[in-house]
Amino acid sequence: MRDLGVAEQRFIDSMGLYFERQGSTRIGGRIHGLLMLAEEPLSLKAIARLLKVSAASVSTNIRASMAIGLVEPVSMPGDRQHYYVVNTSGWESRLRAAEESVKAFLRLCQEAMATPQLADKRHLRDAADFGDFYLAEMAGIAERWRAMRGARPTPRTPKASKGRSA
Template identity: 75%
Template sequence: MTELGAAEHRFIEAMGLHFERQGGTRIGGRIHALLMLAEEPLSLKRIAELLKVSAASVSTNIRACMAMGLVEPASVPGDRQHYYVISSEGWESRLHTAEDAMKAFVRVCQSALATPHLAAKPHLREAAEFCDFYLAEMAGIAERWRASRATRPGRTSKAPKGRTA
């Protein structure tokens, strides 16, 4: 990846702000956006250069992106630097994270509803009912996503984790 144009910068900054609004870090969002645009694995050093941030900041935030399942390491034959790409399973990882958060939330609500004097609280009951509805509606979404991807014309095959350039 050479230099970034105005459109790329706008997208990267918008993604940074989006991540920040969602409780993440702006630099994490910017890294994710940059890797979405990259056509080859990028090293920590190159990410830092393109985003004009410190390598230490990239290192810290790349680990957070990896923990969220958005980014994965990649290797470049003959090169010992650490390289990164968008995770081949990142979107499904986001689905699973949202589902796990909703399940945890509903457990808290259900525990409270088991207490007799809280059981009649309408907002608490509605929250638990919404969670149940949401989880039922989302059931199987990852499988439907994979199926829809497999049938698209011109679809390239999914690369395995730790792919090489």
């Protein structure tokens, strides 16, 4: 990938700040922003060079991004380096994680309300009602997204194979 332009750098830095505000790392957000703009899979070395950060930092943050499903490794034919791309279903995995988080929160509220001393607490009821509402509204969103996405023409992407290279 060629060096980054001003608009690309601005977007990448904005993604870093966004991820940081969401409780992740700034460098993780910058890596994700870079991969969103990349026309081809990028190696750890290329990511480090483009972002002007250490390869160790890139490696640590790539592993964290892979663990939450936002980034996936790919291999390039004839090349033993590890390359990375945005996981095209990463947003769905984040959606599932958010849904699981709301379900866990809802269970805590419901368990508390099952206790006679806490059964009439207004804030617990509001939280449980919100959780129920959220889950009902989100039901089927991933399927609707896939249907809408499938109806759009997809741009050509470079040939790479998923999975780790040797």
